[in-house]
Amino acid sequence: MSISLSQRKSLSHLYQQSNSEFLHQPAQSTRPSAPSIAIGIAPLARIECFKYLRSFLSYHGSFDGEIASRVGKTSQAISRLRTTVLNQHHIQQTTELRVRSAVELPFLLYSFDTWILYRRHIENLEQYYAISPFHSQNY
Known part of the structure; x- marks a missing residue:
């Protein structure tokens, strides 16, 4: 053309x-x-991959890159938050959990309604929660 x-x-x-x-x-x-x-x-x-409105479109239509990107961005945001805010000893654990849920869930679940999850995607998200320091806590 x-x-x-x-x-x-x-x-x-x-x-x-x-x-x-x-x-x-x-x-x-x-x-x-x-x-x-x-x-x-x-x-x-x-x-092979096009970034559009904070999402990734791939030529083969897979969401692998999108989910890996979401988990990576969430991990980065939480580690930055941990070094600046959450490591302070005077913050109560309930406040920590509220801050984490306010940051973590929107990062992970942005445009989640358009994803088609396969077993490997669910395992990837479960691995993230397994290494999360608050994985035993309920949000």
Whole structure:
């Protein structure tokens, strides 16, 4: 697929070569082959995973990267919170649990309603809760 020079000039305010890339998701019934897409003579880069609105879209439609990203971001947020706030000795445990649930659950469950969970995803989330210092506590 190619765009003519006149079309390219009319779209020049929207187009930046350095940020241009495409995600190709082939139909399941077809042999996967990546199309060649160019604007003018400059080809666009093909990517395997596209970040959009804090979510990851992959070319094969799997949620593995999305769930791994959610668990990683949650772990980072909790470790930062632990080093700055939760390690202070004057904070009560109920306050700690409320802060953790206010931070942890939104990170993990953002756009959760669109996920299709398989056994490996559930095991990944269970591993996160197993290493969580408050896994025996009820939120």
